[in-house]
Amino acid sequence: MATIPHVKIALGNLPDILNGSDDNIVVPRQMLKQLLDLYIGCWDFDEEWYFASYPDIKQAVEDGLFPSGWAHFRAVGYFEGRLGSRPYVDADWYVDTYPDIAKAMLEGKVTSAQQHFTEFGYKEGRLPCDPGILPKWYIPRYMPGRSCESASQADVLQDFLTRGLKQLAVPAPPR
Numbered sequence: 001m002a003t004i005p006h007v008k009i010a011l012g013n014l015p016d017i018l019n020g021s022d023d024n025i026v027v028p029r030q031m032l033k034q035l036l037d038l039y040i041g042c043w044d045f046d047e048e049w050y051f052a053s054y055p056d057i058k059q060a061v062e063d064g065l066f067p068s069g070w071a072h073f074r075a076v077g078y079f080e081g082r083l084g085s086r087p088y089v090d091a092d093w094y095v096d097t098y099p100d101i102a103k104a105m106l107e108g109k110v111t112s113a114q115q116h117f118t119e120f121g122y123k124e125g126r127l128p129c130d131p132g133i134l135p136k137w138y139i140p141r142y143m144p145g146r147s148c149e150s151a152s153q154a155d156v157l158q159d160f161l162t163r164g165l166k167q168l169a170v171p172a173p174p175r
Contacts, residue, residue, distance in 0.1 A: 014031065041074065045073060045084040045085055046085035047069045047070060050070075050077075053086075057072050057077065081122075081123060089114045089129060091113035094128060095113055097127070097161075101121070104116065113128075127165070133157060135148050138156055138159075138169070141169070141170075143156070
């Protein structure tokens with residue numbers, strides 16, 4: 001396991017503040033930016049795809065407003081709702097999980113699962129493919145009171161889609 005800095009080194013007194021009873025806390029801007037950068041920095045990023053998809057960013061980099069597309073994505077792009085790379089969309093899983101998309105495709109409203117996810121699904125909070133939930137990992141952490149034996153894979157997926165994803169639940173142990 002990689003050595004990680006002690007919580008007090010990485011976050012100062014933030015853990016003490018979080019363990020307090022106040023629902024509204026103040027987090028210094030710099031610390032919040034560092035935490036978000038750490039979160040965003042773990043994602044896939046494809047500079048070539050980013051520039052092709054967002055020519056305004058390519059121009060901004062050429063004009064010297066950002067040192068790279070990656071720098072833009074981390075500082076601004078994610079918060080604007082941009083994707084950092086072309087998402088892999090498992091079309092079969094997507095239409096099975098979201099039957100309204102299968103219907104929209106049959107009606108000619110969208111041409112493919114890929115198109116729907118890239119243009120709409122990402123913004124709607126849909127997943128492009130099976131998140132790989134491991135029930136023995138997920139259930140004890142995010143479905144208290146349920147046992148691995150009593151929850152079906154469909155139950156666990158439904159919980160993740162409706163609740164877990166919004167709470168930034170981790171579907172399986174990190175790599």
